[in-house]
Amino acid sequence: MSSIPTELHYTKEHEWVAGVDDGLTLTVGITAYASESLGDVVYVQVPEVGVTVAAGDAVGEVESTKSVSDIYAPVGGEVVEVNAAVVDDPSLINSDPYGEGWLFRVRLDGEAADLLSAEEYTALTSGES
Amino acid sequence: MPRPTPLRGVHTSLGATLTDFAGWLMPLRYGSESAEHNAVRRAAGLFDLSHMGEIFVTGPQAGHALDYALVGHLSVLEPGRARYTMIVNSRGGVLDDLIVYRLAPEEFMVVANASNYPAVAARLTERAKGFDAVVEDRSEQYALVAVQGPRSQEILAALTDADLDGLKYYAGLPATVAGRRALIARTGYTGEDGFELFVAGDDAEPLWTALTEAGAPHGLCPAGLSARDTLRLEAGMPLYGNELSTAVTPFDAGLGRVVKFDKPGDFVGRAALEPLKDVSPARRLTGLVAAGRRVPRRGYPVVLTGGGSTVVGEVTSGAPSQSLGRPIAMAYVDTAATGQELAVDIRGRHEPVEVVDLPFYRRNK
Structure with missing residues (x-):
């Protein structure tokens, strides 16, 4: 089990959110736990820049050899940037889920609610494994 | 557990x-x-x-017992050789696909799928009654x-x-x-x-x-x-539970060649399968290659591209293909839809697919 970065926030859908503490634009990706359970990611679809999403919306999908999962917007706001590199090379989600494997950035509209701390997320995933 | x-x-x-x-x-x-x-x-x-599972059938009439129990002609198999074959029910539905090895003139090993071998052993035991042959499940x-x-x-x-x-x-x-x-x-x-x-x-x-x-x-x-x-x-090989089940016959799966009608005597499924041998099945196992990158997966509907999205089939297996670089799938498709433009309904979006001959991949020999 890879270690869970403590500076990030998390969702029950195994996504991570960066930048919650300082700001306006949050970065979203999927956790190492999720990428390990998926296996080799072969396709990722991210939302389009400019769309407005609400927390909990299904905004994309990530496919591996064996399965497909939805990507959810962990917070509401406008999608301001997407990671073109991960669309070209979805294996970045496996090799560097918290870094080069990021998926999209959202300009926060309102507050980031119901996110988990690293500690809470660790507890969640150790319960599942 | x-x-x-x-x-x-x-x-x-x-x-x-x-x-x-x-x-x-x-x-x-x-x-x-x-x-x-x-x-x-x-x-x-x-x-x-x-x-x-490894099920042994032994005895002087072991070959004849298998000729009756399975769709293949096993009594003519030479010792040391193997055959891909199937066991069907009386309606011709596939109970399992098997590899049968003739280890010795009076000794056969039937290799069955994990999910099926206890049932296969039971059927073989039942069907071998009246033959001078013993069926023994040695999978353990x-x-x-x-x-x-x-x-x-x-x-x-x-x-x-x-x-x-x-x-x-x-x-x-x-x-x-x-x-x-x-x-x-x-x-x-x-x-x-x-x-x-x-x-x-x-x-x-x-x-x-x-x-x-x-x-x-x-x-x-x-x-x-x-x-x-x-x-x-x-490699276009069927998986029991996906492409094969009691709801399909060997002909539906494109594997009618494994049914040996010319062997002597009756076999379980003969009466049901004989009328099917020269007719085109209502649906046929078909190879699909996706145009895009989303993967057609098991259970997804196959639809006509034009004309109101009529459902004409269902995907049985699908995966991204390393060898082709595109997603591939096997699906049962209505024979009536042959030659038409097809798509797969991938979670609400119709993704175009190309119909190809199976297998998708053939090694260089």
């Missing part, structure tokens, strides 16, 4: 992701399933297949290890004196491998050359270790069920 195979300890020490498959705790993958897939295509992969005694891929022969040759050059595809011979008694069969489920080694459960781990060592210089790596599934899909 799923049952472990004799190689459970090996899988755990290799860090495998384990999964419950048909009641067995099996390795899904050891690392990257794409890397495992590619290793089998380019070098070799090592598989634990100990979940498969056997482990099965497979080496698959173009380097398989070189790897195995380092561990046995058996004449591998003389061992044809779909043949088997008893031999010693790494000092252990084994039945070496030149069979597989990957579309590559390769061998399946039937050994006693206690011999599985030493054999695995010896193969791992002998294979290291050749690029052999352990491969899990995930790679096995994409390999067999590319």
Whole structure:
């Protein structure tokens, strides 16, 4: 089990959110736990820049050899940037889920609610494994 | 709790992701399933297949009992050879697909799928009544290890004196491998050359270790069920539970050739299957290649591209294909839709697919 970065926030859908503490634009990706359970990611679809999403919306999908999962917007706001590199090379989600494997950035509209701390997320995933 | 195979300890020490498959705790993958897939295509992969069932049919009329019980003509099989065949019910529905090895004139080994072998053993026992033959499920005694891929022969040759050059595809011979008694069969489920080694459960781990060592210089790596599934899909091989079930006949699956109507005597399923042999089935197992990158998966509807999205079929297996670089699928498609533009309804969006002949992948011989 890879270690869970403590500076990030998390969702029950195994996504991570960066930048919650300082700001306006949050970065979203999927956790190492999720990428390990998926296996080799072969396709990722991210939302389009400019769309407005609400927390909990299904905004994309990530496919591996064996399965497909939805990507959810962990917070509401406008999608301001997407990671073109991960669309070209979805294996970045496996090799560097918290870094080069990021998926999209959202300009926060309102507050980031119901996110988990690293500690809470660790507890969640150790319960599942 | 799923049952472990004799190689459970090996899988755990290799860090495998384990999964419950048909009641067995099996390795899904050891690392990257794409890397495992590619290793089998380019070098070799090592598989634990100990979940498969081994049912022995012995006695003076063993061959005739199998002629009655199965759709194939097994009594004419030469000792040392094997056949791909099926067991069907009286309606012609597929109960399982099988490989039958004739080990000796009066000894056959029927290899059945993990999910089916207790039922297959029961049916064989029932159908062998009245024949001078004994049916015995020896699955508990056997482990099965497979080496698959173009380097398989070189790897195995380092561990046995058996004449591998003389061992044809779909043949088997008893031999010693790494000092252990084994039945070496030149069979597989990957579309590559390769061998399946039937050994006693206690011999599985030493054999695995010896193969791992002998294979290291050749690029052999352990491969899990995930790679096995994409390999067999590319090779157009059916999986029981996906392409095969009691709801389909061998003809629906494009495997009518395994039904041997010209063998003497009756067999279970003959009356139901005979009228189907010269007619086109209402639906047919079809190969699909997706135009885009989203993967058609099991259960997704196949639809006509034009004309109101009429559903004309259903995907039975689908996966991203390493060898083609695009997603592939097998699906049952209405014969009436032949020649029409098709799409697969992938979670609400219609993704165009191209109909291709099976298999998707054929190795260079």
